[in-house]
Amino acid sequence: MNPKKLFSFVLFLSVCLLPMHSFAGKLDDIIDRHVQARGGSNWDGVESLRISGQFTHFSSRNPFLTLIQRPGLFYSEFFIGHQFVKEGFDGKQGWTIDPWQGFEFPRRVNRAEQNVFDQKAEFATPFFNYREKGHQVEFIGEENIDGMDLLVLKLTRAGQRVETWYLHADTYLEYKAISQWIDFAMPMQAETYFDDFREVGGLIVPFYVERVFANRLLVTEIEAFEINPALDASVFSIPICPAMLKLDGMRGDWEVRVELLDRQGNWSAADSTTTSIDWAHRDVLQSEIFYGTAFPSTSILSWSYNRRSDLYQLSVYNGFYSTVEVFEGHFDEGVLTMENLNSTQGDAKTPMRYRISLSDPSQFMIERLRTADQGETWTVFEKQYYSRL
Numbered sequence: 001m002n003p004k005k006l007f008s009f010v011l012f013l014s015v016c017l018l019p020m021h022s023f024a025g026k027l028d029d030i031i032d033r034h035v036q037a038r039g040g041s042n043w044d045g046v047e048s049l050r051i052s053g054q055f056t057h058f059s060s061r062n063p064f065l066t067l068i069q070r071p072g073l074f075y076s077e078f079f080i081g082h083q084f085v086k087e088g089f090d091g092k093q094g095w096t097i098d099p100w101q102g103f104e105f106p107r108r109v110n111r112a113e114q115n116v117f118d119q120k121a122e123f124a125t126p127f128f129n130y131r132e133k134g135h136q137v138e139f140i141g142e143e144n145i146d147g148m149d150l151l152v153l154k155l156t157r158a159g160q161r162v163e164t165w166y167l168h169a170d171t172y173l174e175y176k177a178i179s180q181w182i183d184f185a186m187p188m189q190a191e192t193y194f195d196d197f198r199e200v201g202g203l204i205v206p207f208y209v210e211r212v213f214a215n216r217l218l219v220t221e222i223e224a225f226e227i228n229p230a231l232d233a234s235v236f237s238i239p240i241c242p243a244m245l246k247l248d249g250m251r252g253d254w255e256v257r258v259e260l261l262d263r264q265g266n267w268s269a270a271d272s273t274t275t276s277i278d279w280a281h282r283d284v285l286q287s288e289i290f291y292g293t294a295f296p297s298t299s300i301l302s303w304s305y306n307r308r309s310d311l312y313q314l315s316v317y318n319g320f321y322s323t324v325e326v327f328e329g330h331f332d333e334g335v336l337t338m339e340n341l342n343s344t345q346g347d348a349k350t351p352m353r354y355r356i357s358l359s360d361p362s363q364f365m366i367e368r369l370r371t372a373d374q375g376e377t378w379t380v381f382e383k384q385y386y387s388r389l
Contacts, residue, residue: 027139033172042202053223073236074121089117095238112187134158188213200225241283243305253389261381314338334359
């Protein structure tokens with residue numbers, strides 16, 4: 001290439017790339033100034049937050065509490081109108097207890113709700129360490145809103161959710177954000193406004209936040225902002241059903257001694273083994289046990305609770321016959337009794353009952369009973385003595 005032409009091409013390319021480098025430099029400068037305005041490296045020492053104050057929804061002002069812990073764990077309790085709502089995220093799954101939706105027990109949140117939880121779990125703003133989080137940020141330009149000069153940034157979260165943020169051109173603190181929010185589990189685009197910034201332990205925090213969407217106006221007023229409180233990690237996890245907590249004493253590692261009733265009506269030791277009982281899933285306790293003499297088999301026992309019928313349920317998988325039977329019943333004065341009148345042994349129909357005595361935390365007993373008169377009378381034919389290892 002002709003040297004003059006080569007020089008002209010390089011000069012042209014440099015002129016074209018200059019605005020790009022300038023734009024990228026301006027973006028980095030804006031984010032750096034914003035991070036510093038919000039407290040900068042002081043946030044690096046924050047492991048947990050306890051935030052409380054007043055929250056207004058449906059024009060009803062009530063106390064709220066929010067707990068946040070690294071890395072992204074979140075819990076909050078507040079009122080929507082007259083209903084008391086709880087929600088949380090343990091790093092794996094988000095959940096909520098919202099009586100407005102017709103039930104008092106926790107449920108998993110949907111994707112739109114989880115997106116909101118991701119926003120609520122931020123210590124400050126998503127621009128802190130945004131690259132490490134997998135976010136992308138673009139500088140859109142400058143805009144004058146309400147007589148204020150603002151810097152406009154487009155944030156694309158790792159899940160491709162887009163937000164628009166407006167920072168004050170003089171202080172670099174956030175003025176407004178547009179993001180996807182929720183209203184009764186349905187996604188809504190919301191505008192959030194930040195005000196009343198205060199310094200707490202070297203951190204700069206907006207003590208007043210307004211969120212507007214559809215015909216809703218939500219107002220958060222912080223009254224207390226505690227840095228690095230000691231938090232119980234269990235508060236972030238979806239709560240276990242209160243009925244199942246009554247069976248929590250069954251969890252652990254156990255030595256099991258099995259006795260059977262012989263034809264002469266005498267009890268004799270049949271076998272001994274070990275097993276573990278633990279939560280296989282939220283609200284499901286499970287145990288796998290192998291015992292027997294002539295024809296041993298594996299049984300998998302799963303305890304749960306049916307909120308609709310108000311009955312405990314025991315699912316028993318019989319590894320010898322590859323069958324599953326479900327027993328139902330009640331917990332009363334430390335004894336869980338469940339039965340299945342259609343149970344079978346081999347090919348014969350033999351109504352069965354399980355009776356579990358849970359009065360002693362160091363040991364308990366499972367009895368198996370059968371009836372020949374459709375439940376009028378029951379006879380114990382097997383006892384399993386559980387002693388904690």
